[in-house]
Amino acid sequence: xxxxxxxxxxxxxxxxxxxxxxxxxxxxxxxxxxxxxxxxxxxxxxxxxxxxxxxxxxxxxxxxxxxxxxxxxxxxxxxxxxxxxxxxxxxxxxxxxxxxxxxxxxxxxxxxxxxxxxxxxxxxxxxxxxxxxxxxxxxxxxxxxxxxxxxxxxxxxxx
Numbered sequence: 305x306x307x308x309x310x311x312x313x314x315x316x317x318x319x320x321x322x323x324x325x326x327x328x329x330x331x332x333x334x335x336x337x338x339x340x341x342x343x344x345x346x347x348x349x350x351x352x353x354x355x356x357x358x359x360x361x362x363x364x365x366x367x368x369x370x371x372x373x374x375x376x377x378x379x380x381x382x383x384x385x386x387x388x389x390x391x392x393x394x395x396x397x398x399x400x401x402x403x404x405x406x407x408x409x410x411x412x413x414x415x416x417x418x419x420x421x422x423x424x425x426x427x428x429x430x431x432x433x434x435x436x437x438x439x440x441x442x443x444x445x446x447x448x449x450x451x452x453x454x455x456x457x458x459x460x461x462x463x
Contacts, residue, residue: 327452327455327459330448330455331374331452333448334399334445334448334452335370335374338366338367338445341363341438342367344435344437345359345363349431355412356410356413358405358406358409359409359410362405362406366445369399389460392459392460396453396456397453397457403445406442407439414435414439417431418432
């Protein structure tokens with residue numbers, strides 16, 4: 305069983321095979337939860353906007369890059385170059401770091417929002433709940449990218 309896992313980890317899959325291998329199975333959850341972060345943060349009104357802008361940049365950037373990365377792997381565009389295992393590891397490491405750097409300020413702004421008086425009580429409670437969901441999904445995406453990074457590092461090492 306360990307030999308089969310090591311063999312699977314040593315090759316970069318293409319086509320539908322990305323839905324069955326250990327690190328690449330995380331592409332779809334990363335896209336779904338990353339999209340949820342993007343949608344939830346866009347649907348709130350929080351002061352100050354600066355941390356929310358960074359969260360939006362990270363979520364949109366990682367969503368687009370993960371989608372492009374998924375398309376490259378599905379189409380088999382990575383088969384002609386041996387540097388893709390390294391690039392896969394580096395991209396997911398950067399995405400995990402970016403999401404962590406966005407999740408912490410998002411959580412801080414959400415906690416500060418609980419006592420804010422800039423909006424009405426009803427809007428504040430609604431935005432607070434939406435931001436709580438965004439924080440949870442942001443940390444889930446951070447964890448997914450981190451696990452994908454670890455598994456990509458193992459595959460890169462075995463490549």
